[in-house]
Every structure is written in C-alpha cells, then in structure tokens.
Amino acid sequence: MSESNESIQAFQISVSDAALTDLQQRLHRTRLPDQMPGTGWNYGTDTAWLKTLLEYWRDEFDWRAQEAQLNRFDQFVTHIDGVDLHFIHQRSPHEQARPLLLTHGWPGSVVEFRHIIDALTHPEQHGGSADDAFHVIAPSLPGFAFSGKPDQPGYNPERMAHMLAALMQRLGYQRYGAQGGDWGGIINRILAARYPDRLLGLHSNFVLAGAPRDPDILAATPAADIQRREARQAYMANEVGYQQIQGTKPQTLGVGLNDSPAGLAAWIGEKFHGWSDLDGRAPDSKFNRDDLLTNISVYWFTQSITSSARIYYENRAVPLTEPLGYVSVPTAGAIFPKEIYLTPRLWAEQSYNIVRWTEMPRGGHFAAMEEPQLLIDDIRAFFAGLE
DSSP states (O other): OOTTOOOEEEEOOOOOHHHHHHHHHHHHTOOOOOOOTTOTTTTSSOHHHHHHHHHHHHHTOOHHHHHHHHTTSOEEEEEETTEEEEEEEEOOSOTTOEEEEEEOOTTOOGGGGTTTHHHHHOGGGTTOOGGGOEEEEEEOOTTSTTSOOOSSSOOOHHHHHHHHHHHHHHTTOSSEEEEEOTHHHHHHHHHHHHOTTTEEEEEESOOOOOOOSOHHHHHHSOHHHHHHHHHHHHHHTTTOHHHHHHHHOHHHHHHHHHHOHHHHHHHHHHHHHHTSSOTTOOGGGTSOHHHHHHHHHHHHHHTOHHHHHHHHHHHHHSOOSSOOOOEEEEEEEEEOTBOSSOOOHHHHTTTEEEEEEEEOSSOBSOHHHHSHHHHHHHHHHHHHHTO
C-alpha cells in the first residue's frame, strides 16, 4: 500500500505448505543443550519440558486447525504511518455495543484474545446480556505478527499510540474504550493521555506508576501494598535479562530466535512460566499447549520475533515528546497477583483517574489467556458502571 492509501482491505492468515514443511524439518533437527540434574527452571527454560513441547509441536500440533480458528474472526489490514497494520475487527450484532480496542504486548499477539472475543461481541451466549456487548478491534502492533515491520527507527510506544488512534478514527469510532496489558497497557495509557476526549474508559491489567513524591501519600500507603510490590520487585530482579538484551541488542538476539524454532519456543515459553500464576509448575499445567504453540507459531511464521523485540530498544532510545501527566480518562485496574509489577492503588491514583480497582484472586501477566472469565467480567462491570 502507498502512504496515501487509506483503504482497508480484508485479510486472511495463510501460511504456505513450504513454511510448514520447513518448520517440520527444523524441529526434526533440533539440538537441545545439556542441563544439570535437578535444576528445573532455575537457569532458564527446563530442557525436559521444552523437549516435550517441541515433540508435540512436531508430531501433533495442527497449525491448519489453529489457522482456521483465527480466520473465524474478521481481519483487515490498512496502511498507517509507513506500516501495514493488521487488525481483527469483530463487530457485535448488537448495535448499542461499545467499541473496545484490545491491545496486546510482548511476547503476546492477537492470539491472546481469541478466547474472549466471542464473549465480548456475543455476551448473551456467554453469561452476559446484550447490554454487555462490544465491537472488538484488536490490532497487531507494528513489527508484531501480521502487521508490517517498520523499516526505520522511532516506532516507540508513543508513536504506536498515535497509530492506534488513527486506526480507530479511520474505522469511524469517535469514542471508544481501551483495554490492554504489558505494552498494550503502556500504549493505551499514552493513548488516554494524548486523546482523552476519545476514550470512554481505560481498562488495564498492567497499571504502572512510580512512587509518589508526597511523603504523606507514602505514609498513607497500606504496608501490605508496599510489601506485595517489593516482593514482586525482588522476584523480577532475576527475570529482566530479556529486557536488557532486547533493549540494547535485539538484532543479535533475533538471529538465533528467527533461525531456531526450539530457541524461539524456549524464549517465549520461559515468559509464560515465569510471569504466570503457576507456583513452579510447567506452563501447560495452566495454558493449553495449542494456545501456547499457536502464539509461538505466529511469531515463527511471520518472522516477527526480531522486529517485535525492537519495541524495547525504541522505548529506551526515543523519549516521549512531552510528559504523560495525569490520565483523566476513567480508569479501571484489574490487578492479578502474579503480574510482573504491582502498583499500590494509592500510587496509581496519583497518575490515573481510578474509578474501579479489582484485586483478582489468581492469575498473572497473560490475563486474557490465563484467566479469561475474570477479565471478561471485570471489563463488563467497568464499562457498565460508566453509564
């Protein structure tokens, strides 16, 4: 598409037979490293678990079935700010439905949302009523999955927020809600700060805010909230190596991950283990293997692991054009206990217009995949409460 082309074209996922054959051949040639006995996940991805996952990927996983499931959704592509932007646009049959922008993060994709889209667009079939209906717009971020790969520097979260605003405007939505976690939560926060008049509400399962400077607010913060935050910080101290690599040398990392499906599965699988509410169990004790491998396969077939990792580099290299300031848009925090960062509500209230705050009983970073019903219920309750 040319830069001036504002058309929206239908899109279907279609992986070639040659790509499937190539993946099979690579999986057959996998060469796994040694692992010291009894170390489990202490040094990184557990080799025994990975071996089992790779065998399933090679011998039982049916990409064509997963591809067909994803293609149930209405998908499109349009050209915005130099990049072809892929998105799901699933409209509800209920005309009063609210538009809802769902924004994923890394190492996620629109695959994360496939088990909540039907409940959001057809709530009467999933324990809700027509009043709970949403028109869902779920874009693949630039550099991720089926969207184009930026061919120049500068696509930081702020630029992506402007692109999502342009997408929603192009679709004719003047007012809409936004929901997201991880980078999606960060990008949606910027969207809310830059376009407050366009957002009905901001729902986030990744509420970030620094410690307030006001000593009275610090003193008023419940000790339990600070303890939980510090506990997660201590845990994450051994979990942020990926940030340093992707934020400084994503291209070098990408050579290995783009060439080896085993390496890619280990890199992404480790995050689903470390960032979820598993109590040390393997990722597939909670996540369906087909869901895990569909997400990994999307990265593999689109060769987007390197371009997606660059968001960490751009976030460090390209500063915001202006401070975010206070987000005046009504905001809901869905706080899952094993999220990688936890912010006390009192601190969040200094940065957001918090009108709903839900302490979830379980769950972690990949909320839409790990605890879809909890997330759906909270989204419905928040936006219903704005009326």
